[in-house]
Amino acid sequence: MAVSSRRLQKELTEIKTAGTPCGITLLKADDFQTWFLSLEVLGESQYKGEVFALMFRFDPQYPISAPAVQFVVDDKYKAPLHPHVYSNGHICASILGGEWSPVLSVIAVCITLQSMLASCKEKKRPPDNDRYVAHAPDNPKKTRFVYHDDEV
Amino acid sequence: MCYICREEEHHDQPVEPPVAWVHPCNCTLVAHESCLLSWIQSSQQDASRAPNALKCPQCGTIYELESYNPRTLRFLNKLNSVVSMAGKVVTVAGVSCVIASFGFGVYIILTSYGAYAVQEFLGKDFDLVLTEDPSNWPWHAFINLPLVPVSLIISRTPLFEGFPLVPLFLAWTTSPPVQTTERLMTARWRRAMTSGADTPWGPLINWPPSPLMVTFLYPFVTKLYRRYFRRFQHWVMGTEPSTGTTVRRYVWALNDDRNLQVQVDVNALPAREEGQQQQGRPQGNEEQQEVDPNGEEQEAELPQDPAAVAERTIRVTSASLGRFVGGALLIPKISNWMGAILFRLSKYSPLLRRFLAIRPPRTGAPEVFGKWFDSQPWSQMSVARQLGVGVHMALSVVGGGTKTFAECDPVWWRNSVGLGIFVLAKDCVNLLHLYLTKREIETRRVKSRSFEGVDIKELDLLNPPQNPAALPLPTVA
Numbered sequence A: 001m002a003v004s005s006r007r008l009q010k011e012l013t014e015i016k017t018a019g020t021p022c023g024i025t026l027l028k029a030d031d032f033q034t035w036f037l038s039l040e041v042l043g044e045s046q047y048k049g050e051v052f053a054l055m056f057r058f059d060p061q062y063p064i065s066a067p068a069v070q071f072v073v074d075d076k077y078k079a080p081l082h083p084h085v086y087s088n089g090h091i092c093a094s095i096l097g098g099e100w101s102p103v104l105s106v107i108a109v110c111i112t113l114q115s116m117l118a119s120c121k122e123k124k125r126p127p128d129n130d131r132y133v134a135h136a137p138d139n140p141k142k143t144r145f146v147y148h149d150d151e152v
Numbered sequence B: 001m002c003y004i005c006r007e008e009e010h011h012d013q014p015v016e017p018p019v020a021w022v023h024p025c026n027c028t029l030v031a032h033e034s035c036l037l038s039w040i041q042s043s044q045q046d047a048s049r050a051p052n053a054l055k056c057p058q059c060g061t062i063y064e065l066e067s068y069n070p071r072t073l074r075f076l077n078k079l080n081s082v083v084s085m086a087g088k089v090v091t092v093a094g095v096s097c098v099i100a101s102f103g104f105g106v107y108i109i110l111t112s113y114g115a116y117a118v119q120e121f122l123g124k125d126f127d128l129v130l131t132e133d134p135s136n137w138p139w140h141a142f143i144n145l146p147l148v149p150v151s152l153i154i155s156r157t158p159l160f161e162g163f164p165l166v167p168l169f170l171a172w173t174t175s176p177p178v179q180t181t182e183r184l185m186t187a188r189w190r191r192a193m194t195s196g197a198d199t200p201w202g203p204l205i206n207w208p209p210s211p212l213m214v215t216f217l218y219p220f221v222t223k224l225y226r227r228y229f230r231r232f233q234h235w236v237m238g239t240e241p242s243t244g245t246t247v248r249r250y251v252w253a254l255n256d257d258r259n260l261q262v263q264v265d266v267n268a269l270p271a272r273e274e275g276q277q278q279q280g281r282p283q284g285n286e287e288q289q290e291v292d293p294n295g296e297e298q299e300a301e302l303p304q305d306p307a308a309v310a311e312r313t314i315r316v317t318s319a320s321l322g323r324f325v326g327g328a329l330l331i332p333k334i335s336n337w338m339g340a341i342l343f344r345l346s347k348y349s350p351l352l353r354r355f356l357a358i359r360p361p362r363t364g365a366p367e368v369f370g371k372w373f374d375s376q377p378w379s380q381m382s383v384a385r386q387l388g389v390g391v392h393m394a395l396s397v398v399g400g401g402t403k404t405f406a407e408c409d410p411v412w413w414r415n416s417v418g419l420g421i422f423v424l425a426k427d428c429v430n431l432l433h434l435y436l437t438k439r440e441i442e443t444r445r446v447k448s449r450s451f452e453g454v455d456i457k458e459l460d461l462l463n464p465p466q467n468p469a470a471l472p473l474p475t476v477a
Helices: A003-018 A105-116 A131-136 B031-046 B071-122 B142-154 B167-175 B181-190 B210-237 B290-302 B318-347 B350-356 B369-376 B383-400 B402-405 B411-442
Strands: A024-028 A034-040 A052-055 A068-071 B248-254 B258-261 B312-317
Touching: A003 A105, A024 A105, A034 A105, A052 A105, A068 B031, A131 B402, B071 B318, B071 B411, B142 B318, B210 B383
Parallel strands: B248 B312
Antiparallel strands: A024 A034, A034 A052, A052 A068, B248 B258
8 A cells, every 4th residue: 555545544543433523524535535524613703603524635645745625615515704715615724835744634634724714803705815716726735825824 | 653654663563674763853753764754855845845844843853864965965055055145146236236227317317407407597607506517516416406307396286385496595505606627727817806805705685685585485475476366366266265175186097098086185075076077077178277167167056065065176187297297397498488588678678677687797707615714814803703704604695695696697586587477477377268168168058959850749749730840949948
């Protein structure tokens, strides 16, 4: 098995035995290319009651290379209204780019995104949302994000 | 457990063949050496992750690597970074050179215009102040001259109603005339003829007043003029002067298409919008005070609009901007022409000649302060007398100007007077234009046509006559 498969197998086993943290559930993990998890922000927040879905895409160099993570946008799920989340589901987060390291995991990313949503003060789109979405690549890893805020 | 691949190895069950483990930092993270090396390698190749490549993600300790790193390699790396640093410096230097040369070119244009303007305004006689050769200019010329076109243009906007050339005149009226080699030589030859007791300043009260006095008085004169002219204007146009709270908006219409509204002089009154603009501009060309007829219309036709909210929308199209700037830059030439006209006229009228203080052109060598200063017996005078002489000197310079100014043909004075006359004439012409426009608007009627050729059945008539030509024209309401 490739490095990525071995590692993902371990992560999957851990999820299945130890369970997921509150607000996060595993929706689909049939192969080692694409996983779906659901995300909900608990407690008092701007996103109370809203359920989002995250799509993780792994390449053979995982965990050396970061996974491609975005919010699912279809009839059932919408992208959350957040200054770092574009309307096509792409996320501007440093841990998915420059700050990625193999010490993180799928669950760790979910927890970080959960806290990013929970700490949001104002629900709005990023300022360059329309321009970005018009020219965005399919895979968010292809985008050279510029991280404006430190609180991700 | 390796934090990268999450493989575990138990102490009592070693893996065959043995893999190297490494604990590279201060926290509890351990990893396989091969995993860690491939992580470092791949992040160093990625531009966004390269800065963090050698740091532990949890505790931030820097990893230490050992490798075959001969001096040659280190030297080559160093050489590479030095050269790229030099490259950066070259980029910065090149860009700043381009910008500096732009700025310098602009500066040269402004300065040469300033020199031209000063010569036009002060007259040819005054190459005491500026000579053709820039190397003879006093140091403050290089600061004042480029400011001349800028201040000319600004003085036309309502923001700076004063003519901000005060520093210009201040410096020049008190500085000694320019020393050219030619003048030094003629001065030397004529030294025997000039008496040493000549003071280098003019009499205390002199006509025309010294340039310094003129610059002090200028703002007052302009304010007074504007106030009284405005009253005159209101009387002619029949408007009430607004009680102070006017909101002026400059609408810059570029190419007549898009309107950018630039708010000047914010007076927080809610502005009435485009409706005002579309209220029919009477003439095709845009002028500064053009809105007065609009203002008239507003006040005449909408009496419910409070007169206190008298708004003026002034449209500055690109054509008008050119007029504005061009007019500002023409001021020296215009004043020169007016001065020449006045000079011609003065030949017929001695009173005018007295007023303009026309004198024959200066023949004597210009006096220099320094020489006179040194020739006085300072050491023998008491403190009080020294003070007295000093004060007298300063006041004379203020009142009468330096002797060079006092004895010269005051071209600048008649140029200023001429300019004033010109401004007055122009304002009167503008006012006439406005007045006629207002009359035109007030006397407008729409012509009616007869109904010949119109289908009778189209009209809603109660008793349709047989002949359309018999229909009376509606009377004007």
